[in-house]
Amino acid sequence: RRDVVDVLRMASEHQAHVQDISKSAGSWVMLHEYRGQVSHSAEVLELLNALCAAPLEARHWERLDHLCAAMSSPSVSGMSRSEGRIPRCAPADVWALVTNDSTGAGGVNEKAEVEDIIALAMREGKLRTAFEEIKEQWVAATIELGAYKSKGAIFLESSSTSDVMDALEDAIMTLGSMASNRASQHFRSDVKEFLKLLSNIEESMQLWLSTQSVWSYMEAVFDGGDIAAQLPDEATRFADIDARYLSIVREVAHVPRFVEFFRGDDKREAFVALLGELETCQKSLSAYLESKRKIFPRFYFVSDSTLLEILSHGSNPRAVQRHFQAGLFDGVDRLAFEAESNIATHLVSKEGESVELRTPVLATGPAETWLAELVESMRETMRYEARRAAKEIHRAPIEEFLYTRPAQMALLGLQLKWTADVQSALYQASLGKKGTLKRLLGEYEATLSKLVELTLSKDLSLVQRTSLETCITIFIHQKDVIEELIEKRVGDPRSFDW
Secondary structure: OHHHHHHHHHHHHHHHHHHHHHHHHOOOHHHHHHHHHHHHHHHHHHHHHHHHHOOOOHHHHHHHHHHHHHHOOOOOOOOOHHHOOOOOOOHHHHHHHHHOOOOOOOOHHHHHHHHHHHHHHHHHHHHHHHHHHHHHHHHHOEOOOEEOOOOOEEEOOHHHHHHHHHHHHHHHHHHHHHHOOHHHHHHHHHHHHHHHHHHHHHHHHHHHHHHHHHHHHHHHHHHOHHHHHHOHHHHHHHHHHHHHHHHHHHHHHOOOEHHHHOOOOHHHHHHHHHHHHHHHHHHHHHHHHHHHHHHOHHHHHOOHHHHHHHHHOOOOHHHHHHHHHHOOOOOEEEEEEOOOOOEEEEEEEOOOOEEEEEEEEEOOOOHHHHHHHHHHHHHHHHHHHHHHHHHHOOOOOHHHHHHHOOHHHHHHHHHHHHHHHHHHHHHHHHOOOOOHHHHHHHHHHHHHHHHHHHOOOOOOOHHHHHHHHHHHHHHHHHHHHHHHHHHOOOOOOOOOOO
């Protein structure tokens, strides 16, 4: 190729020199013809240069040999086709071919044939290079596993695995397109074989991820003792699945490369079998969870994973109460227990408000059992606090009532007292007494002013301040209703406006 490049450079210089002469020589016919020959020679040299640069293989040279032999040019190294073989053509043969010196035809068709051979070789070379790069990348690619609890490196990390799956998808799409390309005809079998391997890796990885997801879920369920004790058959089945699954994934430590680990169908078939057995275990668990929900219906408001965690820690109420706000209770955040025992004595909100249970609950045994007892004790406590608030609101100072009662019951007491006061004032008005609602309005305005003054105190706790501000909001509404009744001249408790 170096010789061709040198000749090409010399031809270019000569072409420029001829061009300069043409400017001064005018329309000299011989010079014009010579300039055309020089230009044509430069084109042929460009073609030879491209031929040298193209990644020609034996089949491409064979086509060139056939073309050269068909010309029966004397420059074909003195050999003829009668000798029984096609000789290897030289650059001089290609020159004669595309210039067609032996016939003087100009070599137009032959030049197009050579250009077609070069273009095909370039396309094939580009495709083969791309294929080799993909193959080299995946032959060297290794499986990356992260640590899982105390079991070592057995877990496919979501972030790195997502990148691997994306790269696999891109490679498979590229190889699929490459296999259907006409230029890959002579190495298509290699492309299809590697495409099949990558497709198997992708399918196996997807199965692995699905199996890992269900396995980790089930492993957390049977890792504790409570559910394993209640479902001994499923626990035994999962123990066998767990051992087989860990045996497979731990092979990665010895065979870390994707193409080696997933060669053949054994891994894919193993994951298919494991996933099927895990789903069978999962169905048994679903039936088990349904039976628990029938016993304690509030379990319907939490997800399966949350419920399993609750049941797996049923004998540890401090672990169960972490899930109270997940759907079991709206206002209860946690429980307060007696020292060094599982006896729950108080309900505690997320704001820190504490309500003493009328009947303490022993939180031991199945979670659904002591939670049902907790709900019953909670209802009993609320009934007691509601009755107590209905009585004390009429005789205790307002600030004492607000600070000593649960906020929910303080609001209930205020509403009960206001309803009773307005009902009484309207009844007295119906008997002919004047100004009963106006006097009541004055009392409420005075109470409201007192409550506003209380908010200026710096000794209030967060719970007290929140309760006080809520009560002020309710008081303002109550005062507004009384003013509306006065404005409408309502004077009978049976009035529709009331």
